[in-house]
Amino acid sequence: MSLDDTAARATALLDLHRDPRLLTVVNVWDAISAQVVTGLAGTVALATASHSIAASRGYEDGENIPVDEMVEEVRRIVAATTLPVTADLEGGYGDAAETVRKAIGVGVVGANIEDQMKPLAEAAAQVEAVMAAAASAGVPDFVLNARTDAFVKGVDDPLAEAVTRGKAFLDAGAPVVFVPGMLDEQQVATLVEAFGPQRLTTIGLPGTPSLARLEELGVARVSYGPLSQRVALTALAELVEAVHAGGGVPEGTRPLN
Numbered sequence: 001m002s003l004d005d006t007a008a009r010a011t012a013l014l015d016l017h018r019d020p021r022l023l024t025v026v027n028v029w030d031a032i033s034a035q036v037v038t039g040l041a042g043t044v045a046l047a048t049a050s051h052s053i054a055a056s057r058g059y060e061d062g063e064n065i066p067v068d069e070m071v072e073e074v075r076r077i078v079a080a081t082t083l084p085v086t087a088d089l090e091g092g093y094g095d096a097a098e099t100v101r102k103a104i105g106v107g108v109v110g111a112n113i114e115d116q117m118k119p120l121a122e123a124a125a126q127v128e129a130v131m132a133a134a135a136s137a138g139v140p141d142f143v144l145n146a147r148t149d150a151f152v153k154g155v156d157d158p159l160a161e162a163v164t165r166g167k168a169f170l171d172a173g174a175p176v177v178f179v180p181g182m183l184d185e186q187q188v189a190t191l192v193e194a195f196g197p198q199r200l201t202t203i204g205l206p207g208t209p210s211l212a213r214l215e216e217l218g219v220a221r222v223s224y225g226p227l228s229q230r231v232a233l234t235a236l237a238e239l240v241e242a243v244h245a246g247g248g249v250p251e252g253t254r255p256l257n
Contacts, residue, residue, distance in 0.1 A: 086110030151181025
């Protein structure tokens with residue numbers, strides 16, 4: 001893919017986030033999952049799941065997979081689709097700006113980067129460095145989904161912490177902020193009010209507000225992290241159980257192409 005193509009896909013992905021219609025991305029982890037999701041009506045962009053990629057290659061989550069191995073798998077995903085791809089790059093593997101440069105080199109046009117609850121000034125500086133690296137690589141519309149782990153890490157008053165950190169990340173140049181966690185409707189509304197409409201990304205955990213309600217509230221994007229792989233592996237486990245019980249492949253199983 002040429003740099004012009006990468007830059008154009010980044011702009012397209014940014015436009016999808018700015019659109020008042022909610023962007024949903026069901027995360028993928030390899031070329032075949034990317035092809036399946038790409039081929040379904042309504043899919044307009046792809047997002048990778050770092051946990052799922054690591055698991056498929058035998059690594060525990062948490063930057064245990066070597067960065068070059070992660071980027072190589074992401075390259076295969078980019079090559080398997082014509083849609084914009086945003087990659088989950090965990091905390092940046094020790095150098096978030098350099099990791100983003102590598103990802104852009106294989107055609108990635110957006111990324112999740114965790115703050116891992118670093119001191120706020122350090123986390124905001126990381127956001128600024130990532131956006132500067134993307135601009136210098138020729139992709140100024142790179143969609144950094146700046147993640148704060150305020151709810152994940154269970155800090156005191158996670159909502160207030162997420163608001164403070166998210167606003168700092170937006171000020172540092174991130175176009176959207178990712179706040180994973182079991183958010184209720186009021187918490188989502190508070191975050192949207194603090195960040196502005198189409199600036200918040202959430203994760204589609206069971207029990208969180210409906211997609212229709214999230215769209216009404218002004219959320220930009222909902223993703224599913226490792227949950228999509230868990231759904232696929234649950235189907236695999238259920239097939240094995242059915243075979244062991246004397247059954248077989250369920251009716252309605254879809255072909256791969």
